[in-house]
Amino acid sequence: SAVISQKPSRDICQRGTSLTIQCQVDSQVTMMFWYRQQPGQSLTLIATANQGSEATYESGFVIDKFPISRPNLTFSTLTVSNLSPEDSSIYLCSVDPQGLDYEQYFGPGTRLTVT
C-alpha cells in the first residue's frame, strides 16, 4: 500500500474563488487519480494525473475547471476553479502503487464548502 496525505483537510471558500488541493505520497507511484464525492454520494473519477503530461479527464470534467499538475511521481495538485456552491464536495486523491494493477489506495480527502 502507500501512505497518502492531502492538504488542506477542509476549507470554506467564497464563490468565484479557487482552491488548490495537494496530494503527497510516501513512495513513487505511476498512477494517481482525483475523485469527487458529493454529499452522501459515491465516488466519481475526475481525472487521471499523468506524470510529465496532461491529465486525462473523464466525461463531464474539463481542464479549465479542474486543472491538475503532476510534477513528479509522489505529488499532484488539483485546483477547483471559479467555485460555486455546487462544487461543495469531498475531493480525494488515490494511487495505484503497482501501476496498471487497479488496486487503489485513497487519501483522507479534502472537504470543500463553497459559500
Add this chain to the structure above:
Amino acid sequence: GENVEQHPSTLSVQEGDSAVIKCTYSDSASNYFPWYKQELGKGPQLIIDIRSNVGEKKDQRIAVTLNKTAKHFSLHITETQPEDSAVYFCAASEEYGNKLVFGAGTILRVKS
C-alpha cells in the same frame, strides 16, 4: 462503459449477526472487484478485493464471492461488531485506463 449497481442502500444488523452486500456489474471484461469501507470524515479504505480468476476470498471476518457468469459479487461480514458501522462501496475495473467504477454505497449500521 462499466456500470455498477449496489444493494441494499442501507443495512441494519444486530451485533454478532452477518451482513451481506451485493453488487452487479455490466462489463464482462471487468476483472478486478474491490470493496472499500469509508468511516465518517475519512477516505475510503480498501478492505478486500477479488480478481476474476478466483471465486471466493476470505480475510478473517470478511469474505467476497464472485460469480462471473451472472456478473455479480458480494461482501460478507460475519460476527459483526459496532466498529463495522460505516459506508461500504463496491467497485469494478474498466477495461481501459486502469480505472474503477464505484457502486452507490451501502450504509451499514451494527446495533449493540
